[in-house]
Amino acid sequence: MEELTFAAALADLASMAPEIWQACRETALMLAVGLAAAITLGGPLGIVLYLSQPGQLFANRWVHGLLGWTVNLVRSFPFIILMVSLVPLTRLIVGSTIGPVAAAVPLSFAAIPYFARLVEQTLREIPRGVVEAAEAMGASPLQIIVKVLLNEARSGLISSLTILTISFLSYSAVAGVVGGGGIGDLAIRYGYYRFQTDVMVAMVLLLVLIVQIIQFVGNRLAARLDKR
Amino acid sequence: MIHLQNICKRFRRPDGGWFDAVCDTSLSIAAGEVFGLIGFSGAGKSTLLRLINLLERPDSGAVIVAGQDLTALDAKALRRARQQLGMVFQQFNLMANRTVAGNIAFPLEIAGWSAADIASRVAECLEIVGLTDRAGHYPAQLSGGQKQRVGIARALAPRPKVILADEPTSALDPKTTQSILDCLKDINQRFGVTVVIVTHEMHVVRSICHRAAVLDAGRVVEVVEVNGAEVDARSALARSLLEAA
Numbered sequence: 239m240e241e242l243t244f245a246a247a248l249a250d251l252a253s254m255a256p257e258i259w260q261a262c263r264e265t266a267l268m269l270a271v272g273l274a275a276a277i278t279l280g281g282p283l284g285i286v287l288y289l290s291q292p293g294q295l296f297a298n299r300w301v302h303g304l305l306g307w308t309v310n311l312v313r314s315f316p317f318i319i320l321m322v323s324l325v326p327l328t329r330l331i332v333g334s335t336i337g338p339v340a341a342a343v344p345l346s347f348a349a350i351p352y353f354a355r356l357v358e359q360t361l362r363e364i365p366r367g368v369v370e371a372a373e374a375m376g377a378s379p380l381q382i383i384v385k386v387l388l389n390e391a392r393s394g395l396i397s398s399l400t401i402l403t404i405s406f407l408s409y410s411a412v413a414g415v416v417g418g419g420g421i422g423d424l425a426i427r428y429g430y431y432r433f434q435t436d437v438m439v440a441m442v443l444l445l446v447l448i449v450q451i452i453q454f455v456g457n458r459l460a461a462r463l464d465k466r
Numbered sequence: 467m468i469h470l471q472n473i474c475k476r477f478r479r480p481d482g483g484w485f486d487a488v489c490d491t492s493l494s495i496a497a498g499e500v501f502g503l504i505g506f507s508g509a510g511k512s513t514l515l516r517l518i519n520l521l522e523r524p525d526s527g528a529v530i531v532a533g534q535d536l537t538a539l540d541a542k543a544l545r546r547a548r549q550q551l552g553m554v555f556q557q558f559n560l561m562a563n564r565t566v567a568g569n570i571a572f573p574l575e576i577a578g579w580s581a582a583d584i585a586s587r588v589a590e591c592l593e594i595v596g597l598t599d600r601a602g603h604y605p606a607q608l609s610g611g612q613k614q615r616v617g618i619a620r621a622l623a624p625r626p627k628v629i630l631a632d633e634p635t636s637a638l639d640p641k642t643t644q645s646i647l648d649c650l651k652d653i654n655q656r657f658g659v660t661v662v663i664v665t666h667e668m669h670v671v672r673s674i675c676h677r678a679a680v681l682d683a684g685r686v687v688e689v690v691e692v693n694g695a696e697v698d699a700r701s702a703l704a705r706s707l708l709e710a711a
């Protein structure tokens with residue numbers, strides 16, 4: 239292996255720019271699909287989990303118990319095993335098991351119950367009395383969900399989404415290695431299998447930078463929305 | 467205006483047994499009256515108040531408000547009936563992420579008012595409680611007394627026939643307490659709104675109530691009349707509450 243100089247490493251990385259850009263797009267795609275699934279399906283699931291718990295608007299021990307149990311079940315799978323177990327489902331939905339779109343299936347599957355729990359927990363922080371005041375004013379369940387619960391929890395929901403995004407950036411790297419592509423995959427392929435340490439270091443730095451940016455933006459937004 | 471007829475409400479105890487929070491209670495409150503519910507802690511005052519707008523559903527008995535038996539209504543009709551019953555809470559229960567104006571607008575949005583009507587009614591209510599200059603503030607930026615004024619303005623906004631207040635001054639200092647009581651009294655006198663107020667303090671009864679029910683262990687022991695600041699009490703419990711004040 240040749241001696242690695244900083245200049246050589248930069249030239250090396252520059253020559254790989256198109257591939258790095260491609261990896262970033264793949265990661266962004268995996269994250270976008272996973273987060274979209276988390277918000278559209280995990281969000282409502284979290285709301286139902288919250289509303290069905292004892293003492294809440296639609297307290298129902300059976301619904302709450304069944305949903306909670308299912309969420310725990312999916313969440314107890316190590317992600318890599320979830321991915322492998324979902325191969326048949328992925329093939330059914332996407333028609334392939336390779337590529338970022340295919341990797342997005344297990345990612346979504348893991349993201350939905352994860353986000354549902356985060357939403358449930360965030361909603362629990364709203365004082366019961368505030369919801370009760372809305373009930374006393376004659377608000378309908380839908381009005382309570384949209385105008386009270388989601389609005390009062392908005393800052394916490396943004397924080398939850400930030401946590402989810404960062405976790406799933408790292409999950410997407412795992413998914414990448416098993417054929418999904420993306421930044422993590424690039425780091426492993428070049429850095430681990432081909433001993434190009436410079437690529438690995440550059441990709442890790444890139445991930446560090448992305449995580450910092452996501453957290454920074456999430457914190458700023460959450461703070462701005464929080465009037466408590 | 468409000469007729470409670472043979473109301474019973476029991477709660478499950480942790481040991482599995484039943485606890486009668488309100489038993490076989492009947493009460494009539496006239497339109498335009500300021501009516502107190504007084505008693506020691508745990509007497510069932512809050513439960514009785516919450517039975518009036520069916521936040522607690524009675525196990526038996528009828529709750530008749532403005533000629534309508536609320537227990538007979540379906541969910542939608544009950545929501546419409548509740549829009550005629552404002553409620554004020556000890557802990558204010560304002561929405562932290564809405565401004566003062568936004569909080570007062572909330573019941574009007576719920577009731578489907580137009581944006582223009584909401585704006586002018588919110589301005590009126592802010593004026594009534596003396597918070598016009600705080601319209602754009604958030605609850606976190608207000609004092610306890612100001613928060614309760616917002617709570618009152620919010621309850622008043624949809625022009626209700628009745629306002630239910632659960633210990634509205636118990637989280638406030640004595641001076642602020644008086645100003646909140648004056649505010650409720652003013653609303654009662656100017657708009658003829660019937661006010662039902664829960665309290666454990668006889669001085670609250672003295673200062674704004676026309677009559678008050680003395681509660682103990684889920685039952686009405688006595689309904690006292692208030693003449694000026696004189697409370698005409700017969701029961702031992704009412705007398706002990708008078709002495710405590």
Ligand SMILES: Nc1ncnc2c1ncn2[C@@H]1O[C@H](COP(=O)(O)OP(=O)(O)O)[C@@H](O)[C@H]1O
Pocket residue numbers: 477478487505506507508509510511512513514
């Ligand atoms: N949701 C509930 N579940 C069980 N017990 C309750 C509930 N609400 C009130 N109680 C009980 O009913 C009794 C009366 O409560 P409450 O009406 O709040 O009293 P007060 O307002 O006079 O202090 C208390 O002993 C209380 O513990």
Ligand SMILES: [Mg+2]
Pocket residue numbers: 511512513633
């Ligand atoms: Mg009480």
